[in-house]
Amino acid sequence: MTTQRAPSKIIPRAFPGITPGEVAELISNSQLKNYPADVVLCHENAIEDAFYLILEGEVEVTKVINNNETRLLKTLGAGDFFGEMALIHNAPRAATVKSLTPLIVLEISREAFDRVLKRSSSIALAMVREISRRLRENDKMAIDDLRMRAGELAEAYQKLAELDLARREFLTNVAHQLRTPLTVANGYLDLIQKGTVPPERLPEALDTVARNVHTIMALVNDILFVQEMDLILAKFKAVDMRTVVESVIGNFGEKARQNGVQLHIEADPDLQPVSGDARHLERALAALVDNAIKFSPDGGNVHIRLANRGEQVMIAIEDQGIGIPADKLPKIFNRFYHLDRSGNQLFEGIGLGLAITKQVIDQHKGRIEVESRPHQGSTFTIWLNRWEEDKAGEGEEPAFEAGATV
Numbered sequence: 001m002t003t004q005r006a007p008s009k010i011i012p013r014a015f016p017g018i019t020p021g022e023v024a025e026l027i028s029n030s031q032l033k034n035y036p037a038d039v040v041l042c043h044e045n046a047i048e049d050a051f052y053l054i055l056e057g058e059v060e061v062t063k064v065i066n067n068n069e070t071r072l073l074k075t076l077g078a079g080d081f082f083g084e085m086a087l088i089h090n091a092p093r094a095a096t097v098k099s100l101t102p103l104i105v106l107e108i109s110r111e112a113f114d115r116v117l118k119r120s121s122s123i124a125l126a127m128v129r130e131i132s133r134r135l136r137e138n139d140k141m142a143i144d145d146l147r148m149r150a151g152e153l154a155e156a157y158q159k160l161a162e163l164d165l166a167r168r169e170f171l172t173n174v175a176h177q178l179r180t181p182l183t184v185a186n187g188y189l190d191l192i193q194k195g196t197v198p199p200e201r202l203p204e205a206l207d208t209v210a211r212n213v214h215t216i217m218a219l220v221n222d223i224l225f226v227q228e229m230d231l232i233l234a235k236f237k238a239v240d241m242r243t244v245v246e247s248v249i250g251n252f253g254e255k256a257r258q259n260g261v262q263l264h265i266e267a268d269p270d271l272q273p274v275s276g277d278a279r280h281l282e283r284a285l286a287a288l289v290d291n292a293i294k295f296s297p298d299g300g301n302v303h304i305r306l307a308n309r310g311e312q313v314m315i316a317i318e319d320q321g322i323g324i325p326a327d328k329l330p331k332i333f334n335r336f337y338h339l340d341r342s343g344n345q346l347f348e349g350i351g352l353g354l355a356i357t358k359q360v361i362d363q364h365k366g367r368i369e370v371e372s373r374p375h376q377g378s379t380f381t382i383w384l385n386r387w388e389e390d391k392a393g394e395g396e397e398p399a400f401e402a403g404a405t406v
Contacts, residue, residue, distance in 0.1 A: 006055075007023070007026075007027050007030075007032070007053075007055060007106055008020070008023050008024075008027070010053065010054075010055050010078060010079055011023045011026055011027070011053065011106075013078075013079035017125075022116075022119075025116055025119060026106075026108075026116055027106070029108060029112040029113070029115055029116050030053075030106040030107060030108045030112065031106070031107045031108075032055075032104070032105075032106060032107075033104070033105055033106075033107050034102070034103065034104055035057075035099050035102070035103040035105070036099070036102055036103075037099050037100060037101050037102055037103075038098065038099060038100075039098065039099045039103070040096060040097070040098045041059070041082075041083070041097050041098070041099065041103075041105075042082065042083050042093050042095065042096060042097035043093055043096055044062075044063060044064060044092075044093050044094065044095055044096040045092045045093060046092060046093050047090055047091070047092050047093075048083070048086055048093060049086050049109055049110040049111075050083055050086060050107055050108070050109060050110075051081065051082075051083045051084055051086060051107075051108045051109075051110070051113055052081060052082055052083050052097075052105045052106070052107055052108075053080075053081045053105060053106040053108070054076060054077060054078050054079065054080050054081065054082075054103065054104075054105055055078060055104040055105060055106060056078055056102075056103070056104040057077070057078070057099060057100070057101045057102055057103035057104060057105075058075055058076065058077045058099075058100040058101050058103075059075070059076050059082065059097050059098060059099050059100060059103065060072060060074075060075050060076075060097070060098055060100050061073045061074045061075070061076065061082065061095050061096070061097050062095060062096050062097075062098070063094070063095045063096070064096075065145070073095060075100070076097075082097050083097070086110060178216060178219060181212035181213070181215040181216050182212070182216060184208065184209075184212045185208075185209045185212040185213055185216075188205045188206075188208050188209045189209055191205065192205055192206070192209075223352065235277075236275045236276050236277060236364075237275075237276070237277070237278070237387075238273040238274075238275070238387040239273055239274050239275070239276045239277070239278045239281060239387070240271075240273050241271065241273070241274055241281070241306055241313060241315060241384070242265070242267045242271055242306055244278060244281055244282050244285060245265055245267075245285060245304050245306065245315070246265065247282055248282060248285050248286050248289050249263050249265065249289070249304070251286065252286070252289050252290060252293060255290075255293055256293050256302070259293050259294075259296060259297070259299060260298070260299025260300075261292075261293050261296050261299055261300060261301070261302055261319075262299075262300070262301045262302070263289070263302050263304070264301060264302065264303045264304065265304050265305075265306070266303065266304070266305045266306070267305070267306040267307070268306065268307045268308050270308070271306055271307070271308060271313065272308050272313055272386045272387065273386070273387040274313050274364075274384040274385060274386060274387055275364070275384070275385050275386065275387045275388070276364045276384060277364075280360045280363070280364075281360065281364070281384075283356060283360065284356060284357040284360035284361060284382075285315070285317070285357075285382075287352075287353030287354060287356050287357045288317045288353075288354075288357055288380050289302065289304070289317060290353060291353055291354070292317055292318075292319035292321065292378075293319075295319065295321040295322050295378070296319050296320060296321035296322075296377075297321070297322070300319065300320035300321065300377075301319075301320055302317065302318065302319045302320075303316075303317075303318045304316070304317050304318075305318070308386075309383070311385065311386055312366075312383045312384060312385055312386060313383075313384050313385075313386055314381060314382070314383055315381070315382040315384070316379055316380070316381045316382075317379070317380045317381075318377065318378070318379040319377045319378055319379075320376075320377040321377050321378065322374065322375060322377075323372045323373045323374040323375055323376050323377055323378055324370070324372040324374070324378055325374055329370065329372065332354050332370070333354050333355055333357075333358040333368075334355065357380075361382055361384070364384055364385070365385060366382060366383050366384040366385060367382075367383050368380060368381065368382050368383075369381045369383075
């Protein structure tokens with residue numbers, strides 16, 4: 001046996017002050033064992049009666065926290081020991097110990113250790129001192145863990161409180177956004193039913209009813225679409241993003257003209273198709289273009305640029321609107337976040353547009369970035385994966401038909 005592995009050299013490091021005779025007594029009542037790496041010697045919550053003194057190698061001591069998180073408590077090496085509590089009582093192991101490297105240990109059973117303690121008071125004293133030291137360390141570790149958990153709990157509570165406030169504000173906003181067009185549409189319908197609308201004003205009244213019903217439908221569709229996206233992952237196909245953008249611009253052309261906004265498309269002539277679902281991608285881009293128009297109350301230009309970028313296609317929507325304050329940027333993709341005011345400007349909506357966009361892009365395994373400065377405008381940039389023929393059909397079939405909109 002080498003000097004490095006000799007129990008007679010290692011044992012005094014674990015039990016300072018014991019005599020050579022006591023060392024020999026301890027060795028004679030132990031078993032010298034070899035274990036390969038990745039072997040569990042102590043099992044958390046198991047009742048076991050072995051005590052181990054490491055002669056060579058390393059082990060890790062871990063503990064399960066909150067039923068699912070395994071936390072590393074410490075690493076032990078030559079001269080350290082573990083499993084000592086099993087020598088004192090029949091309580092379950094408090095942690096799991098696993099070999100990190102090939103291991104050489106002195107393994108002592110409770111019965112054998114009891115024989116040693118009866119003959120050696122100094123080993124008993126050394127054991128009591130070491131266990132006391134470890135208990136103090138464990139107490140400190142437990143206190144530190146409790147402090148950390150208390151901090152995590154306080155942070156989680158704060159987030160829940162913020163989420164609950166946002167949810168209540170969201171529901172209040174939804175109620176307001178629904179009540180206004182419902183009241184207008186219902187009022188005009190009531191006048192029409194009573195025959196109090198002059199014949200020459202009837203088309204205008206019906207147009208007002210239709211416009212407000214359309215507003216209600218758009219709001220309900222957004223809410224349903226958010227719920228629908230959690231359940232659907234369509235089978236992806238090759239999608240021409242220029243066609244998608246042109247469709248979006250066609251739908252928002254009138255709103256842009258009313259707001260004094262000019263919409264522009266710039267696309268690479270050889271723009272590559274992306275892998276995706278055209279309907280969802282159109283919905284995502286529609287939310288960005290709608291916001292670009294809405295948050296440009298003084299008019300201006302909105303540029304939509306499409307370009308090949310390696311294995312991806314980039315779509316950037318740039319406006320010259322009010323911009324987004326830096327402290328608001330981390331929140332803009334939250335489902336319940338809504339910017340309803342900027343200075344004296346009031347903006348309608350319930351704040352689902354950007355949440356829809358973010359979720360759609362995430363489902364397409366893409367990413368979305370935003371750059372914005374107050375009073376200078378915003379640029380939202382989407383990165384989508386190019387379509388590859390040999391990967392066609394990797395998407396899943398829809399869980400049900402995506403037709404839940406009204």
